[in-house]
Amino acid sequence: MAQVTLRKVSKSYDQHVQAVKGIDLDIADEEFVVLVGPSGCGKTTTLRMIAGLEEITGGEITIAGEVVNDIPPRDRDIAMVFQNYALYPHMTVFDNMAFGLKLRKFAKDEIRRRVDEAARILDIGELLARKPKALSGGQRQRVAMGRAIVRHPKVFLFDEPLSNLDAKLRVQMRTEIKKVHQTVRTTTVYVTHDQVEAMTLADRVVVMNRGVIEQVGPPQELYHSPATRFVAGFIGSPAMNFIPCRIQGRGNELALRLADNLSFPLPPERTQRYGAYTDREMLLGLRPEHLTELKDQARPNMVRLDSRLDVTEPMGMEILVHFRINGTAVCGRVDPSVRAIAGETLPMSADLNHMHLIDPETDRVL
Amino acid sequence: MSGNVATAGALAPRRRRRSSIKNERRWALCGSYIALVVFAIGFLIPPYFELVTSLKTSQEIGSGKSPWFVHHLYLGNFIEIIRNPQFQTFFLNTVKVTVFVVIVTLVIAILAAYSLARMRFFGSTAFATGVFLTYLVPESLLFIPLFKVLSFLHLINSTWCLALIWPTLSVPFCTWIMIGYFSSIPKELDEAAMIDGASHLQMLWKIFIPVAMPGIIAATIFAFTVCWGDFLYPLAYLFTAKQMVLTSGIVSNLIHGDVLDWGHIMAANILASLPPVLIYAFLMDYYIAGLTAGATKG
Numbered sequence: 001m002a003q004v005t006l007r008k009v010s011k012s013y014d015q016h017v018q019a020v021k022g023i024d025l026d027i028a029d030e031e032f033v034v035l036v037g038p039s040g041c042g043k044t045t046t047l048r049m050i051a052g053l054e055e056i057t058g059g060e061i062t063i064a065g066e067v068v069n070d071i072p073p074r075d076r077d078i079a080m081v082f083q084n085y086a087l088y089p090h091m092t093v094f095d096n097m098a099f100g101l102k103l104r105k106f107a108k109d110e111i112r113r114r115v116d117e118a119a120r121i122l123d124i125g126e127l128l129a130r131k132p133k134a135l136s137g138g139q140r141q142r143v144a145m146g147r148a149i150v151r152h153p154k155v156f157l158f159d160e161p162l163s164n165l166d167a168k169l170r171v172q173m174r175t176e177i178k179k180v181h182q183t184v185r186t187t188t189v190y191v192t193h194d195q196v197e198a199m200t201l202a203d204r205v206v207v208m209n210r211g212v213i214e215q216v217g218p219p220q221e222l223y224h225s226p227a228t229r230f231v232a233g234f235i236g237s238p239a240m241n242f243i244p245c246r247i248q249g250r251g252n253e254l255a256l257r258l259a260d261n262l263s264f265p266l267p268p269e270r271t272q273r274y275g276a277y278t279d280r281e282m283l284l285g286l287r288p289e290h291l292t293e294l295k296d297q298a299r300p301n302m303v304r305l306d307s308r309l310d311v312t313e314p315m316g317m318e319i320l321v322h323f324r325i326n327g328t329a330v331c332g333r334v335d336p337s338v339r340a341i342a343g344e345t346l347p348m349s350a351d352l353n354h355m356h357l358i359d360p361e362t363d364r365v366l
Numbered sequence: 367m368s369g370n371v372a373t374a375g376a377l378a379p380r381r382r383r384r385s386s387i388k389n390e391r392r393w394a395l396c397g398s399y400i401a402l403v404v405f406a407i408g409f410l411i412p413p414y415f416e417l418v419t420s421l422k423t424s425q426e427i428g429s430g431k432s433p434w435f436v437h438h439l440y441l442g443n444f445i446e447i448i449r450n451p452q453f454q455t456f457f458l459n460t461v462k463v464t465v466f467v468v469i470v471t472l473v474i475a476i477l478a479a480y481s482l483a484r485m486r487f488f489g490s491t492a493f494a495t496g497v498f499l500t501y502l503v504p505e506s507l508l509f510i511p512l513f514k515v516l517s518f519l520h521l522i523n524s525t526w527c528l529a530l531i532w533p534t535l536s537v538p539f540c541t542w543i544m545i546g547y548f549s550s551i552p553k554e555l556d557e558a559a560m561i562d563g564a565s566h567l568q569m570l571w572k573i574f575i576p577v578a579m580p581g582i583i584a585a586t587i588f589a590f591t592v593c594w595g596d597f598l599y600p601l602a603y604l605f606t607a608k609q610m611v612l613t614s615g616i617v618s619n620l621i622h623g624d625v626l627d628w629g630h631i632m633a634a635n636i637l638a639s640l641p642p643v644l645i646y647a648f649l650m651d652y653y654i655a656g657l658t659a660g661a662t663k664g
Binding site: 051052053072073074078079080082083084086087088089090099100103104147151 | 552554555557558559560561562563564568572573576577579
């Protein structure tokens, strides 16, 4: 059983730069948690504090109920996989994986058994006698994971492990990591700046920005119900569109006004929620898949927008179309069968059932 | 038609430029070769002269014939020098102290470099610079104060005084080489080792030393060469033949008054310079790799 908890954890450098600003996080036993955010958001610092590679300026970190603030990394019973693999270049794959066990004075048979088991899980049995320089990037990353697995630690820590791999291998290794977690079932904290990796791997995603946690939740929840403008914009690719708007009207008769001649009735179930925000500058958040070509069958809360396309990007399974709504550049997704040509006008529709309203003063999604 | 003219016009200057690059390259190559040949000749003449002279009898050396060629090959100088008990003492003394100093230097330099490169502590950068500055103080400035120190310790005219003195020449530079080398090892490697459960000593012994082996070899060669070839300190501190090392011994004991026994002196010099030459020959590649790593990343 290895829960990890962070209580008011903060980190500052030289008493000026605050990298992490008092974050709270509970990670359950066997859970796969991904810390995601842009560069400099404090995610790697947080991971390194859990590992014990960075001292904690304030707050408390516990692993399996034990406060580890002053415990050195080797006694925390954790294993870490680094971005650049950090394999020992002068040792064979076997010795790389066995190093931690040898230092902990495990019996030779036990070391052999554990390395073989990890090699079987990761499918690197044939590489055990090789040195790291004779391995490809993907193989090195497997060995780095093997080094973590053999230790049977309480917690796995991954620091952007796939960033050095090419795009194709990254997708393959992502699946591998998920498979390994399903086999080994160890509490895992994984840091990445790639939101696709975060969404695909995590049981829960922690979105960080400027040293604070913006939102914690399962990937689908973050996607469909983002709490802040940052999360709404960060999760999802292409990113959510933000269009300036106003809510007008009274009672149950509220309307969403995008421009002087562009106004739509709000879905009735939302009128109560948005009633308090009438006549203020607001932001409409709409994902590209909810800006599509106009379908024949009219559905409730689908509103028509005629748009002159600026750019079209055929992706195979869909076409991304870029156009403007009242001067704001937006991106929509249309079916590949649609004749979408840059410079021509295409009847589009916006699905207000999936709209988000953001208060620009607080940047919170209402 | 106009297109063709334009193409021809565009090609002509390009062709000219290409040939000028070729010319420039040829001149650069010629220049390099000339400089290298002059340099090599300049540096190889003394050892060549030494070798040629060592293979001549005293009569031939003094006969006024061309000094650049051996007319009658004579190996007697070498045989006599090898059998000379004084030369044997010098050789043995040099080997003993040099090996000792090389070991001491490596232990100090590796430990110092590891702590200066990896363990952040107050003043570590100033220390590292200080180490290098020490290296810049020349022997000729130090030998009088060091004489005082050695007399205080009653070590004047003892071979082993060199074991105390030579590290002042070898440790700073070797530490500097090793700092550069250790700094080039990625930080994640020690972090991985730390998480794997290694202490600082284990990290040094099992990770840093094996990974930095080329640097260590470079440091070894440097320390060896500095000690083996040092002339000033042995000359200043050692007086009796029993305590002397090769450099000072050859000069002090093979020259009797104004009688210069050139054949023996040259043979002794050749024999004395063999060990460094052999070491360089075998470890040259490591030496260069070690020096450049230290130079660019230190």
